[in-house]
Amino acid sequence: MQTQMLPEVELVTRPARYAKLILEDGTQFEGRSFGYQGSTSGEIVFSTGMVGYPESLTDASFAGQILVLTYPLIGNYGVPASSLWEDEHIHVKGLIVSNYIDTPSHVQSTMSLGDWLVQEQVPALEIKDTRLLTQHIRDHGAMLGKIIFEHDVPFYDPNHENLIARVSTHQVTKYGQGPKTLALIDCGAKKNILRCLLKRNIEIVTVPWDYDLFASGTDFHFDGILISNGPGDPKQATSTIQTLRTALEQKVPTMGICMGNHLLTLAAGGDTTKMKFGHRSQNQPCIMKDSQRCYITTQNHGFVVSDIPPGFEPWFTNANDGSNEGIIHSSQPFMSVQFHPEAAPGPVDTEWVFDYFLEKI
Numbered sequence: 001m002q003t004q005m006l007p008e009v010e011l012v013t014r015p016a017r018y019a020k021l022i023l024e025d026g027t028q029f030e031g032r033s034f035g036y037q038g039s040t041s042g043e044i045v046f047s048t049g050m051v052g053y054p055e056s057l058t059d060a061s062f063a064g065q066i067l068v069l070t071y072p073l074i075g076n077y078g079v080p081a082s083s084l085w086e087d088e089h090i091h092v093k094g095l096i097v098s099n100y101i102d103t104p105s106h107v108q109s110t111m112s113l114g115d116w117l118v119q120e121q122v123p124a125l126e127i128k129d130t131r132l133l134t135q136h137i138r139d140h141g142a143m144l145g146k147i148i149f150e151h152d153v154p155f156y157d158p159n160h161e162n163l164i165a166r167v168s169t170h171q172v173t174k175y176g177q178g179p180k181t182l183a184l185i186d187c188g189a190k191k192n193i194l195r196c197l198l199k200r201n202i203e204i205v206t207v208p209w210d211y212d213l214f215a216s217g218t219d220f221h222f223d224g225i226l227i228s229n230g231p232g233d234p235k236q237a238t239s240t241i242q243t244l245r246t247a248l249e250q251k252v253p254t255m256g257i258c259m260g261n262h263l264l265t266l267a268a269g270g271d272t273t274k275m276k277f278g279h280r281s282q283n284q285p286c287i288m289k290d291s292q293r294c295y296i297t298t299q300n301h302g303f304v305v306s307d308i309p310p311g312f313e314p315w316f317t318n319a320n321d322g323s324n325e326g327i328i329h330s331s332q333p334f335m336s337v338q339f340h341p342e343a344a345p346g347p348v349d350t351e352w353v354f355d356y357f358l359e360k361i
């Protein structure tokens with residue numbers, strides 16, 4: 001029997017660098033850096049999903065936030081090609097994990113997570129006790145935080161800024177073909193929304209968050225509106241809310257996803273508030289109205305519909321905490337979901353919501 005020699009592996013050892021994670025209430029954690037070595041600040045949020053860090057990091061809804069991943073091993077499958085990301089670059093302001101794995105093994109991997117974070121100038125720390133950190137946020141509520149190397153930086157509250165204006169597209173772009181046209185208001189749309197729509201024989205026109213679809217100069221016809229996910233406080237997106245008010249008046253079929261659920265609610269006269277610590281994971285159970293049917297959904301939100309607008313009723317309700325997970329109008333084709341029917345990452349059980357809406361167009 002022949003003994004096969006293993007190829008020689010060059011071990012690259014980087015000197016360990018440490019930094020601090022400081023929360024707004026003074027709580028501190030020391031961590032080992034595995035990303036860009038520079039200070040950063042934002043709102044600290046945690047996700048309990050077991051997979052999907054490439055998709056989460058590139059989800060524009062995380063803009064302004066430092067993401068804590070509670071799944072203990074992160075980095076094992078590296079980073080896939082950018083065609084599989086949710087946007088062209090990383091949106092989180094920082095990343096906190098328990099154990100970073102620097103030796104990725106996956107057929108789709110093109111680089112390690114650490115290299116990607118360095119390339120995109122995103123700081124990341126391994127703090128070991130992500131469980132303690134998460135329990136702290138769960139007990140005391142969402143709070144600001146910062147990752148500090150040598151230079152201190154001030155705390156930064158992303159909910160006081162119109163982040164949608166920063167992540168939205170600046171141009172009108174047509175995709176796909178089909179007998180009907182859907183206007184997609186891009187508040188920071190995950191790419192999988194477009195991928196899901198493109199499978200469905202429809203033309204899609206993406207427009208910026210503040211594009212007036214009803215202005216006389218609009219040179220394309222549309223049969224329905226889809227409002228995407230997006231970062232920050234929905235009440236900052238006043239132009240989108242105004243456009244949606246007109247859409248409701250003119251009875252244009254309209255659907256919202258996550259931020260879209262908030263914006264439709266606000267346009268229709270309901271209200272949104274900030275949750276204690278939000279829902280971020282791929283296993284949020286949502287019960288559909290008039291049924292015992294429970295869908296397992298992907299979520300990433302810190303705000304919630306607190307007042308259902310007149311004429312609408314709750315469409316889905318979270319089975320864990322009873323919070324609203326979507327609204328639907330009792331007679332008109334207006335509907336929205338708090339979860340992500342496009343998933344990425346997560347279960348695809350609610351992709352039918354796209355078909356349900358497109359049937360109304």
Ligand SMILES: NC(=O)CC[C@H](N)C(=O)O
Pocket residue numbers: 061228229230231232233234257258259260300301302303304
């Ligand atoms: N994923 C989203 O669209 C998030 C919506 C909003 N920024 C929130 O945190 O609730």
